[in-house]
Amino acid sequence: MAINLQKGQRISLEKSNGTRLERICVGINWGAIEKKGLFGLGKTKEAVDLDGSCILYNENKQALEVVYFGNLQSKDRAVRHSGDDLTGDVNGNDGLDNEVITLDFSILNPSVNYVAFVLNSFRGQDFGTIPFASIRIYEGTPSRVTEVFAKYDIAHDAAFAGHVSMVMGVFYRKNGEWKFNAIGEATKDRKLQETVDTVTRQYL
Incomplete structure (x- = not known):
């Protein structure tokens, strides 16, 4: 049964059969902005560059490393970024994620206590102007979704309009067990x- 979390909900990552979740993915899918041409003639597409990033923190809430389009893999290889998508879907929603960040808890450096996922609009395009933009956080691999934990529709949620950055969620270690906090909040x-500074101050 899928766990579709609401904002602010927290869950344990221990599964009902007693095993622990090892690999999760954060997938982001979005579209280019459609604009009417001069005098209303024809339509043009404006590329949209959304950037998913992952921040690793130690128990003292100090940022150890950021995995983003300029650093596609953490030093321990536990976090991998699929690469920078600079345009979004230009021919309508193809249903596929434009960027995927994969996290493997089994090889994550033991000094990491918090793993935060954030989203930024690189060119400063307001989330409310993008035709579709959704995030899903799920168990599985980039090609296989086992169970979805949280989904956010940032293009059609009024709370994101007027913003160009957000905090998706934070995985945190408590009593040796990983848990997840679904945040889903826009930031200024x-x-x-x-955004890294905001997460450090407010969300750990």
Whole structure:
């Protein structure tokens, strides 16, 4: 049974059969903005560059490493980024994720206590102007979805309109067990570093 979390909900990652979840993915799917041509003639597509990023923190809430389009893999190889998508879907929603970040808990450095996922609009395009943009956090691999934990529709949720960054969620270690906090909140930040600072101050 899928666990579709609401904002602010927390879950344990221990499964009903007693085993623990080992691999999760954060998939982001979005579309280019359609604009009417001059005098209303024809339509043009404006590329949209959304960037998913992952921040690793130690128990003292110090950022150890950021995995993003400029650093596609953590030093321990536990976090991998699929690469930068600069345009979004230009021919309508193909149903596929444009960027995927994979996290393997089994090889994650033991000094990591928090793993935060954030989203930024690189060119400053307001989330509310994008025709479709959705995030899903799920157990599985980039090609196989086993169970979805949380979904956010950031293009059609009024709470995201007027914003260009958000915090998706935070995985955190408590008593040796990983848990997940579905945050799903827009921030006032403009750049990735500002969002990292916001997570450090407010969401760990």
